[in-house]
Amino acid sequence: MNGMFGIWGHPKAAEITYYGLHAMQHRGQDGAGMVVSNGERLKLHKDVGLVNDVFKRVNFPDFEGHAAIGHIRNATQDDGVFENVQPLVFRSLKGSTAIAHNGKIMNAEKIRSSLESGGSIFQTTSDTEVLAHLMKKNNGDTTTEEAIIAALGELVGAYAFIILTEDKMFVALDPHGIRPLSLGRLGDAYVVASETCAFNIVGATFEREILPGEMLTISDEGVKSTRFSLREPRKLCAMxxxxxxxxxxxxxxxxxxxxxxxxxxxxxxxxxxxxxxxxxxxxxxxxxxxxxxxxxxxxxxxxxxxxxxxxxxxxxxxxxxxxxxxxxxxxxxxxxxxxxxxxxxxxxxxxxxxxxxxxxxxxxxxxxxxxxxxxxxxxxxxxxxxxxxxxxxxxxxxxxxxxxxxxxxxxxxxxxxxxxxxxxxxxxxxxxxxxxxxxxxxxxxYPIIENDxxxxxxxxxxxx
Structure with missing residues (x-):
């Protein structure tokens, strides 16, 4: 149980993300973070604690940018550490990538073991990091639709992802749609959130649900929808x-x-x-x-x-x-x-x-x-x-x-x-x-039945 928020195309992306996260504080109290893009670089701020505590000393004008993603975290007993607070940021010579995730990758341990055998070095114990390494393996240092789709195809579990680069935002939901995720509009900007209550707080309007097995690519050109898997019957978590x-x-x-x-x-x-x-x-x-x-x-x-x-x-x-x-x-x-x-x-x-x-x-x-x-x-x-x-x-x-x-x-x-x-x-x-x-x-x-x-x-x- 975590909460995610993302916005593309708004000059006050950082401030709006803060309010969006605050609206979903009930989804986790153990950590909060935000990554802002100004089109040239990604800037990260995160820490353990409540949203207010994490951002109380932040000067939002210093986080200038038109796009941002944020995350609030509910830690389990064995992973309540700073390194696991999201979004996670991965930097390379060809650009940076930030990832926020809500859910559980069931085969993360198996993938991680395989990647480490091939030379990958992990910085956290979070299953979220697995996606970043799979994307790099599939397409070098560049985050592309093809690299993300190939990586998602290796995952088994319930997941919702928001991925931010300098020039695009990617949003993906698992083939069963077990975790909630919605798309909204705030003027000309696009907004994504785990719950629509965040839209209400920031003044955005609800557009639609992200569909099971769907990936959205959001950029200055608009929104592009891609189906990355066969769409299973919706199984949104009853809890x-x-x-x-x-x-x-x-x-x-x-x-x-x-x-x-x-x-x-x-x-x-x-x-x-x-x-x-x-x-x-x-x-x-x-x-x-x-x-x-x-x-x-x-x-x-x-x-x-x-x-x-x-x-x-x-x-x-x-x-x-x-x-x-x-x-x-x-x-x-x-x-x-x-x-x-x-x-x-x-x-x-x-x-x-x-x-x-x-x-x-x-x-x-x-x-x-x-x-x-x-x-x-x-x-x-x-x-x-x-x-x-x-x-x-x-x-x-x-x-x-x-x-x-x-x-x-x-x-x-x-x-x-x-x-x-x-x-x-x-x-x-x-x-x-x-x-x-x-x-x-x-x-x-259990809706996800992958025998091995x-x-x-x-x-x-x-x-x-």
């Missing part, structure tokens, strides 16, 4: 709708808030709570579903839990210890709302159980008579191999325990999950425009 994206973003022509609200409605139909007094949601990503649940059941929706806005998101913290501490600091119950009442607490998902257990305790300590947990997504029983930090079954509570056992572990009076069918009904509104989702973490049906690579990845990451 984008459930948790990751901002409610005001539209993903694959579906508004995130509306999808979450429909998830709450479907959840209420499937798992009502008799004699409940009030519905509350865990801020922020569960509020939309809680509103839908309350409306469907005819119950009042109340702010039973308040959030400290200055604490990072807990699910994407890289260690269990940090997640525990983050939950304690982040959320507070509203005693006057929940005291003496049977509370339906809506949460968007249960991954490890850390957050939901602590919230149940907080509500009961505040005097709630009962706390019934309703989850507006299915049970997460399978690891994600496409870039989300949950790569083993061992760490997934639903992969190891039944609903009754989970209820006891999180100290709730009951717990129920939305069905897979209900989730799909809530998200997929128009099957004629290829609005399919990747639900592999719920179902175990998949077996290799299973051996490394899966713990049964």
């Amino acid at each position: 984008e709708y459930v948790y990751f994206s901002r409610p005001d973003s539209d993903l694959n022509l579906v508004n995130v808030h509306s999808a979450r609200k429909r998830m709450g409605i479907e959840l209420a139909k499937e798992h009502p709570v008799p004699n409940a007094d009030v519905v509350t949601g865990v801020p922020d990503s569960s509020i939309s579903a809680a509103i839908g649940y309350a409306e469907q059941c005819g119950l009042p929706y109340e702010m039973g839990v308040l959030k400290n806005r200055y604490i990072n998101r807990t699910f994407i913290q890289p260690s269990q210890e940090l997640r525990e501490q983050g939950v304690k600091m982040k959320l507070s119950p509203v005693k006057g709302v929940v005291e003496g009442k049977s509370v339906v607490m809506i949460d968007d998902s249960i991954v490890r159980g850390t957050t939901v257990r602590r919230i149940v305790r907080l509500l009961k300590e505040a005097g709630a008579k009962e706390v019934h947990v309703r989850i507006s997504s299915p049970r997460i029983e399978n690891p994600c191999y496409y870039g989300i930090d949950m790569s083993t079954r061992k760490e997934l509570i639903a992969a190891n325990y039944s609903n009754d056992e989970i209820k006891n572990i999180i100290e709730a009076d009951s717990v129920e999950f939305l069905s897979i069918e209900g989730t799909e009904r809530a998200i997929v509104k128009d099957k004629t425009i290829n609005q399919g989702v990747c639900a592999a973490c719920f179902t175990g049906n 690579h998949r077996k290799e990845f299973y051996r490394k990451y899966r713990v049964d």
Whole structure:
């Protein structure tokens, strides 16, 4: 889970990129960076930390240029280092190339080993760097459409790339479209972002989604579209709708808030709570579903839990210890709302159980008579191999325990999950425009099946 932003053809490209990254801060808090092109050279600024912290001392007029790409990063436990903060920049005698990436290259280790055997020297542990070495191998020191397409053809995984040179910007999405990426316009400039909420912030208008297996070449001549692979059925990550994206973003022509609200409605139909007094949601990503649940059941929706806005998101913290501490600091119950009442607490998902257990305790300590947990997504029983930090079954509570056992572990009076069918009904509104989702973490049906690579990845990451 990372965020990317790119702009071509605007005199204030650096400032606009800053605001675009700020709009997507929720996608990662571990690092941020920006590369600006003035047509002759690429200038980089990056560091670990939040967008505001990374750029607070930057004098944007010093980053003069008409094009820029930016990246915000969510690090995993073993790679939270400065070198891995993106964009990555590669310089040669014939020009420079900057790369921003969101996703996971499943066969990166195998490619890296082969490249190192051939003499390549890697500067980071990021799988993003693999693309740069493949491009160089395919076309020397020059970044061209042909070199990028040849390199993408060797990758297996879920990926969205923005690549910047002195005279062009290239945008590519994997053949299944698992990661989100959209194209917009800001006057005469072209804008690319992981989420459309970034367009809203900078005043850009949405043009269209980047299509699965599509590469765009953006330059002063306009936009050229090239299909670099056979286009598979769209499989946009379901967790984008459930948790990751901002409610005001539209993903694959579906508004995130509306999808979450429909998830709450479907959840209420499937798992009502008799004699409940009030519905509350865990801020922020569960509020939309809680509103839908309350409306469907005819119950009042109340702010039973308040959030400290200055604490990072807990699910994407890289260690269990940090997640525990983050939950304690982040959320507070509203005693006057929940005291003496049977509370339906809506949460968007249960991954490890850390957050939901602590919230149940907080509500009961505040005097709630009962706390019934309703989850507006299915049970997460399978690891994600496409870039989300949950790569083993061992760490997934639903992969190891039944609903009754989970209820006891999180100290709730009951717990129920939305069905897979209900989730799909809530998200997929128009099957004629290829609005399919990747639900592999719920179902175990992985859309990317490349037998050798998949077996290799299973051996490394899966713990049964």
